[in-house]
Amino acid sequence: MRALVAHSQTDVRLDDDASLAPEGEVVLDVAYSSLNYKDALAVTSRGRIVRRFPTILGIDIAGTVVSCTTEEFKEGDQVVGIAHGLGESDGGGYAEQQRVRAETLVPLADGLDLDLAMAVGTAGVTAMLCVMALERNGLTPDGREVAVTGAAGGVGSIAVMLLARAGYRVVASTGRPEQEPYLRSLGASAIIHRDELSKKGGPLQSERWAGAVDTVGGDTLVNLVAQTAYEGSVASCGMAGGADIQTAVWPFILRNVSILGVSTNKPSKESRIAAWARLAKDLDLDKLRELRRIEPLSKIRELSEEILAGQTRGRVVIDVKS
Ligand SMILES: NC(=O)c1ccc[n+]([C@@H]2O[C@H](COP(=O)([O-])OP(=O)(O)OC[C@H]3O[C@@H](n4cnc5c(N)ncnc54)[C@H](OP(=O)(O)O)[C@@H]3O)[C@@H](O)[C@H]2O)c1
Incomplete structure (x- = not known):
């Protein structure tokens, strides 16, 4: 599986044979991640974001459940995770598949699709x-x-x-x-x-x-x-x-x-679900589509430099399969 892996603070690269994260109840087929300022700090080794190595980067994740060992999710469910240790202490979203803690994930809010959810992201x-x-x-x-x-x-x-x-x-x-x-x-x-x-x-x-x-x-x-x-x-x-x-x-x-x-690091699942429900209701989804662009994971380095230089406008959705 291809993923962007931080092997150490300064050794970050795209691996073609990366492994799923070791811990978590849910295996996801990942569709999209996104690019946040914090992601760029991790990708460019400019911030001490990652807390254990090796770790797959990407603080946002959106995808479809392949399997789940708890009752909370079932195969085929579309789910979203933001922050909550993703890409820091747990494996993140810059991967084609990923194993994630059920606590990190919430169901995709009604009205959003996986791409728009990542246009929102952290x-x-x-x-x-x-x-x-x-x-x-x-x-x-x-x-x-x-x-x-x-x-x-x-x-x-x-x-x-x-x-x-x-x-x-x-x-x-x-x-x-x-x-x-x-x-x-x-x-x-x-x-x-x-x-x-x-x-x-x-x-x-x-x-x-x-x-x-x-x-x-x-x-x-x-x-x-x-x-x-x-x-x-x-x-x-x-x-x-x-x-x-x-x-x-x-x-x-x-x-x-x-x-x-305001910290998005570890809000309760209840407050995350409430925030997503309001976003799905209150955002103009056509405008949201306009303010995001979809870019391939292969361009993550140059995209990271761009956001750190304050040049990125709106949101960047990362297509992890390209
Ligand atoms: N508390 C949390 O949980 C949390 C969650 C997400 C993000 N954040 C933080 O929120 C900030 C924005 O994140 P983001 O993902 O929106 O990043 P972003 O897309 O890069 O937006 C940051 C914006 O800040 C402005 N800016 C850049 N450099 C600046 C400078 N030197 N002085 C003044 N303004 C500058 C630019 O806007 P203009 O070109 O319009 O001036 C830039 O587009 C980051 O510091 C990030 O770490 C915190």
Whole structure:
């Protein structure tokens, strides 16, 4: 079986005789995986993502059940897995077949197919969890602006789409002004350059945002928090621009502003199923088809370099059979 295997931190290659992962109740015929920022760090050996060797990479997986040793799934079921150790401590989705823990998998949500599920992937589920976190913290579409940073990327594009469809006024922050038509087609009502949000500013600035989805981190997150209106919140899920933040307590103690941490690493099966059901219902599937491209596994290295350089638009679905 062909798969992309990390034999060590620095030895990552396509093997034609790779083995299924040793642990898991479900054997899958894999149809698609996807490319996330984290995948690219693992493929290029630039991040310490993989926690045991050898491991097949790919943090997303979508396919059809070949066999299952528990009652949960049966042969022919279409299932999806994101994060949850895939491609890190467990075998991932960059393989023609894979053995996966039943706990990692959920049934494909009604309305999606395997390709569209991977167009969503970890990035899309993260965007959904960000929106759900903001809503739990009181965000409603009341005409005020909601910011999305890294908007032309995977998490950002899907966050823009979800928020715009739910009736929010979305301001998309991007470092690629040429992506304005694309971002408007996803529903953004205004575009700002990423430099506006990444320059050093004070810890308390004029109130602008009712809420925000931040995939960039660093000074961008600091500025978003400083500009968030009373009782607003910022869902922080990424670090495409930097991991460190330095701020002061003023937005928290004077404006009741919250930073909501969002991790897609190990949410419960119940919350994954809820997120997928909402994605299937709330996403414009025709637009989702437009914002994803399907690429062969054989191109994974150059695709990884592209995403790390901030050049990828929307989502990349990986066809593991080509
Ligand atoms: N918390 C979680 O569980 C979780 C899950 C998935 C992803 N993430 C994180 O979320 C982030 C986005 O992931 P993704 O898969 O959407 O990646 P992506 O497709 O590469 O999107 C990242 C976007 O960030 C912007 N960007 C890139 N470099 C930047 C820089 N130096 N400064 C400011 N902006 C920059 C670019 O958007 P523009 O060109 O529009 O500016 C880029 O398209 C990553 O940090 C990833 O690790 C976290």
